[in-house]
Amino acid sequence: MGNKQTIFTDEQLDAYQDCTFFTRKEILRLHGRYHELAPHLVPMDYTNEPDVTIPLALIVSMPELNENPFRNRIVESFSEDGAGNLSFNDFVDMFSVLSETAPRELKAIYAFKIYDFNVDNFLCKEDLEKTLNKLTREELSPEEVTLVCEKAIEEADLDGDSKLSFADFENMITRAPDFLSTFHIRI
Amino acid sequence: MSHYNNTGGYNNPAYHDSDTLEIDRSPSRKSQSHHSNPHGNPYPRDDGAGGERGRSDLQQLPGGVQSSYNDAQERVPWGGWQEGSWRGRDSIPMGLLPPRSESPRWQQHDLNHSGYQIDQATHYDTTPPVRLPSATSGHVSMRFRGSRKMSLFPVGEAALGNLGLSEDDIRNEMENEEQNLVQELVAMSTRDRIKAIRDLPMSFDDKKHIRGQVLALKSFKKSRQLNCFADCSKTVSLAFRRCGANMTLAKQTLELWRGTMKEVGGKFGTGVLSYFKFLKWLLMFNIFSFLVNFGFITIPQLIYHPTPDIPAGVSFKGLEILTGAGYFSHTVMYYGGYSNKTQGTGGLSEYNMQLAYFFTVAAYMVLCGAALIYSMASSFRKKYVLADSGLGGAWQLLCSWDFSVTNEKAVRQRKNNLRIQLKESLSEKVQVALLPLTERLKHYGVFLGTWLLSTGMALGCGTSVYFLSSGSLLEEAATLLLPFVVSLINLVVPLFYSLFKKIEHYSNPRMQVYAIIVRNVILKMSILGILCYYWMKDVANTFSCWESIVGQALYRLVIMDFLFIMLGSFFGEFLSNVIGTKCIQSLGVPEFDVARNVLDLIYAQTLAWIGIYFSPLLPVIQIIKFFILFYLKKVSLTQNCQPPRRAGRAAQMQTIFIAILFFPSFVGALSMVAYTVWTLPPSDKCGPFRGLNTTFSAIQIWMDDLNRVDAFQWTVWIYQHVIRSEIFYFLVSLIILVFIYIFRQITQGRQLLIILLRQQIVNVSSSELSGPTCLVHQSCCVRSGCVYVMMLLKCRSNIFS
Numbered sequence: 001m002g003n004k005q006t007i008f009t010d011e012q013l014d015a016y017q018d019c020t021f022f023t024r025k026e027i028l029r030l031h032g033r034y035h036e037l038a039p040h041l042v043p044m045d046y047t048n049e050p051d052v053t054i055p056l057a058l059i060v061s062m063p064e065l066n067e068n069p070f071r072n073r074i075v076e077s078f079s080e081d082g083a084g085n086l087s088f089n090d091f092v093d094m095f096s097v098l099s100e101t102a103p104r105e106l107k108a109i110y111a112f113k114i115y116d117f118n119v120d121n122f123l124c125k126e127d128l129e130k131t132l133n134k135l136t137r138e139e140l141s142p143e144e145v146t147l148v149c150e151k152a153i154e155e156a157d158l159d160g161d162s163k164l165s166f167a168d169f170e171n172m173i174t175r176a177p178d179f180l181s182t183f184h185i186r187i
Numbered sequence: 188m189s190h191y192n193n194t195g196g197y198n199n200p201a202y203h204d205s206d207t208l209e210i211d212r213s214p215s216r217k218s219q220s221h222h223s224n225p226h227g228n229p230y231p232r233d234d235g236a237g238g239e240r241g242r243s244d245l246q247q248l249p250g251g252v253q254s255s256y257n258d259a260q261e262r263v264p265w266g267g268w269q270e271g272s273w274r275g276r277d278s279i280p281m282g283l284l285p286p287r288s289e290s291p292r293w294q295q296h297d298l299n300h301s302g303y304q305i306d307q308a309t310h311y312d313t314t315p316p317v318r319l320p321s322a323t324s325g326h327v328s329m330r331f332r333g334s335r336k337m338s339l340f341p342v343g344e345a346a347l348g349n350l351g352l353s354e355d356d357i358r359n360e361m362e363n364e365e366q367n368l369v370q371e372l373v374a375m376s377t378r379d380r381i382k383a384i385r386d387l388p389m390s391f392d393d394k395k396h397i398r399g400q401v402l403a404l405k406s407f408k409k410s411r412q413l414n415c416f417a418d419c420s421k422t423v424s425l426a427f428r429r430c431g432a433n434m435t436l437a438k439q440t441l442e443l444w445r446g447t448m449k450e451v452g453g454k455f456g457t458g459v460l461s462y463f464k465f466l467k468w469l470l471m472f473n474i475f476s477f478l479v480n481f482g483f484i485t486i487p488q489l490i491y492h493p494t495p496d497i498p499a500g501v502s503f504k505g506l507e508i509l510t511g512a513g514y515f516s517h518t519v520m521y522y523g524g525y526s527n528k529t530q531g532t533g534g535l536s537e538y539n540m541q542l543a544y545f546f547t548v549a550a551y552m553v554l555c556g557a558a559l560i561y562s563m564a565s566s567f568r569k570k571y572v573l574a575d576s577g578l579g580g581a582w583q584l585l586c587s588w589d590f591s592v593t594n595e596k597a598v599r600q601r602k603n604n605l606r607i608q609l610k611e612s613l614s615e616k617v618q619v620a621l622l623p624l625t626e627r628l629k630h631y632g633v634f635l636g637t638w639l640l641s642t643g644m645a646l647g648c649g650t651s652v653y654f655l656s657s658g659s660l661l662e663e664a665a666t667l668l669l670p671f672v673v674s675l676i677n678l679v680v681p682l683f684y685s686l687f688k689k690i691e692h693y694s695n696p697r698m699q700v701y702a703i704i705v706r707n708v709i710l711k712m713s714i715l716g717i718l719c720y721y722w723m724k725d726v727a728n729t730f731s732c733w734e735s736i737v738g739q740a741l742y743r744l745v746i747m748d749f750l751f752i753m754l755g756s757f758f759g760e761f762l763s764n765v766i767g768t769k770c771i772q773s774l775g776v777p778e779f780d781v782a783r784n785v786l787d788l789i790y791a792q793t794l795a796w797i798g799i800y801f802s803p804l805l806p807v808i809q810i811i812k813f814f815i816l817f818y819l820k821k822v823s824l825t826q827n828c829q830p831p832r833r834a835g836r837a838a839q840m841q842t843i844f845i846a847i848l849f850f851p852s853f854v855g856a857l858s859m860v861a862y863t864v865w866t867l868p869p870s871d872k873c874g875p876f877r878g879l880n881t882t883f884s885a886i887q888i889w890m891d892d893l894n895r896v897d898a899f900q901w902t903v904w905i906y907q908h909v910i911r912s913e914i915f916y917f918l919v920s921l922i923i924l925v926f927i928y929i930f931r932q933i934t935q936g937r938q939l940l941i942i943l944l945r946q947q948i949v950n951v952s953s954s955e956l957s958g959p960t961c962l963v964h965q966s967c968c969v970r971s972g973c974v975y976v977m978m979l980l981k982c983r984s985n986i987f988s
Binding site: 015016017018019020021023024063064066067068069070078080089090092093096098103104105106109110111115123128131132135136137139140144147148149151152153155156158159160161167169172173175176177178179180181182183184185186 | 384385391392449453570582585588589599602613
């Protein structure tokens with residue numbers, strides 16, 4: 001493009017452009033954000049793909065994630081080791097899926113992962129209860145929590161195994177046209 | 188390179204225990220793993236007995252099989268070694284990828300796994316097994332993500348064993364699948380391929396890997412092809428892609444208001460943000476219109492007639508900004524300021540003002556229409572809801588949280604709201620299904636009354652506007668009366684309509700919003716319709732330079748509308764806030780009324796669209812107006828309003844707004860301009876079409892001119908036999924109707940199929956849970972269940988694609 005930036009090689013930027021929903025400018029901007037999270041750790045020069053990860057605690061301190069009730073789960077879902085340490089590629093991946101142009105199917109996959117607290121590939125009652133507690137600051141009584149979760153499972157469970165599989169979840173998502181716009185974090 | 192890692196290692200048993208695991212590609216682990224773990228089946232997913240390349244995005248095994256599997260927790264924590272191999276893979280620069288000739292080695296699997304060598308140069312060694320995406324719809328199957336080996340679908344090893352697959356078969360399966368994925372991607376066009384890669388639910392590193400393989404394969408193929416044509420087309424398509432990427436980049440560099448929209452979205456959520464996004468989108472229309480008009484119409488006029496010929500005695504007074512008459516009426520601001528001559532001397536520097544004017548306006552309208560139809564269709568497709576579902580508990584729990592809200596207070600408020608809503612929905616008694624007959628009759632009577640009243644008010648306002656306009660004088664200050672009254676009506680009468688809310692009882696709160704929207708649209712469009720009728724019937728016959736008069740009237744309407752929007756903001760938000768907080772505490776802080784504001788925007792844009800023909804520089808005013816409006820509304824919002832209490836269905840409202848923008852607004856403006864161009868005689872003293880019978884005759888004259896030149900006979904032929912012939916349009920309409928009918932039947936058939944399949948899922952799974960049956964039967968059901976689910980999802984994806 002004519003910009004003399006030395007952070008990434010052109011091939012790297014092409015790869016980022018092809019594999020994520022970001023443009024070159026946004027990738028560079030994302031790199032800036034990543035760098036400012038941990039300036040001593042993250043090198044400015046990524047041409048030789050350094051192996052740097054930033055821990056969970058620093059990532060969730062970003063203003064975009066700071067107040068999100070699911071911030072820990074979001075970061076964990078996109079980290080390679082599952083503990084929330086994001087490399088730059090994971091970082092880009094995370095915001096790419098959460099961007100405006102990501103398709104609904106992709107978002108549904110990751111939303112399911114985020115809500116699946118015990119990582120058993122089902123949204124069982126405990127997962128829903130944890131979700132509910134995060135969403136209501138734990139101000140509902142335990143009976144109310146149980147009731148709501150039971151009602152939710154009853155509504156969405158298609159195959160009757162009293163937990164929500166991905167098919168059930170995706171089915172519910174298709175009925176929620178807002179999902180595309182609400183499952184979106186601007187950066 | 189430093190690592191930060193909370194747990195200090197990757198072998199987090201709590202995490203990995205529940206994982207189902209990937210194929211071990213490292214030779215050392217392979218032999219150990221199989222023997223040490225007889226129960227733990229590392230292959231998480233059944234691929235449908237090996238033969239089936241299901242193009243579904245998931246394969247679900249019913250719950251009955253799960254229980255036997257979840258108990259078998261002797262999973263080998265395979266985290267550690269995998270990490271090493273992932274890391275190694277990352278640093279393969281693409282240039283070193285081997286050509287295809289080495290690939291067959293990868294496909295030979297022998298039981299000693301000598302083929303799987305961790306060779307840094309090959310890209311196949313640590314490739315995770317990959318599911319096939321569906322090529323056409325971009326629908327992707329579930330995948331393992333990165334090295335966490337998280338399969339979304341743990342599968343009972345019992346079921347797999349029953350399906351008679353050995354581990355080797357499954358491994359071969361997965362390698363073949365990955366090969367197939369790469370082959371598929373290679374076969375696609377570049378655009379489709381990029382879309383497919385982006386849609387893969389893999390980690391970025393895996394995607395880069397796949398992409399690298401695909402590119403290597405393509406370059407290998409390319410090096411074998413000596414076809415010049417393929418080369419040319421390849422470079423052309425590459426150039427196009429670069430161009431498209433550059434355009435997106437350019438669009439982003441002048442990305443307006445990114446920070447502001449982020450701030451507004453962070454505090455008020457996506458519902459309110461949709462208003463600002465709509466405003467920005469309309470602004471783009473106006474900027475485009477301005478560029479086109481200014482470039483093709485105004486600049487040539489200014490080049491050849493740099494000073495407008497203003498009659499003596501008329502000078503610039505300040506009032507022109509409001510009235511648009513006086514000094515402005517002789518400038519290029521309006522239709523009358525343009526000459527009808529062919530400018531320039533001859534040859535290349537000839538510029539036919541008539542044709543330029545006509546084609547500029549026509550091209551702009553056509554492009555606008557296309558853009559509107561496209562965004563309406565894509566919005567409808569993305570946000571179309573298959574079955575009508577209420578705002579149930581599951582939706583509230585899982586889909587309603589707005590991830591873009593970042594302000595702490597706003598988040599807290601939303602949590603409170605959600606809690607209140609959940610409590611409400613829990614404590615709701617069962618709704619009385621049928622009210623007694625008298626009650627229902629009373630409700631219908633009330634509905635009828637309010638609708639009659641609202642339509643009557645709209646018509647009454649329309650007629651009063653008509654009489655006012657036909658009686659209005661031409662003196663400059665008095666001409667402001669009409670727009671003043673119109674804008675006053677547009678401000679006050681919707682407030683009346685919202686009073687009806689107290690009387691009516693709609694069963695669904697959304698119906699209430701729809702009712703308000705429909706009433707407002709009827710009001711605004713009927714007023715505009717009556718004004719247009721007046722202009723086309725009376726003004727066209729009475730005044731000499733009537734297009735400029737109409738242009739001035741529109742200018743005044745636009746300015747007045749702007750002033751009244753500011754007033755409305757003052758009353759609707761600032762005063763409500765003051766009243767709500769200081770005087771009547773029970774009202775509270777007002778919410779931002781998205782519907783009302785968006786309808787105001789649509790009305791303003793309709794005025795601009797009508798005015799394109801009569802006043803080519805009206806978009807300038809519109810641009811300034813929208814700019815100021817953005818900042819005004821933002822300030823008003825942040826100072827006076829609170830975030831919305833109910834998480835509403837903003838997405839569907841958006842589709843409706845775009846539809847309203849298209850149907851009464853754009854189509855109305857287009858039909859008015861088309862009628863003017865087609866039938867009304869242009870004024871003979873001013874404007875580019877003076878002296879002609881209708882504006883369209885300019886085209887006729889041009890065609891006659893072209894007829895004399897032999898080279899353009901084909902254009903004349905197209906004009907006479909396609910554009911002017913009625914048979915052509917009749918045939919085209921007929922064909923379109925037939926297609927619509929066919930597609931509708933197909934859609935209905937698919938909807939029926941979805942209902943049937945859904946029922947079958949329930950049947951299959953309930954038959955699963957009912958008692959232990961023979962495992963073969965289970966596996967058959969599993970397989971058929973898989974098939975049914977895959978068919979279901981494929982149907983759904985086809986409907987949506």
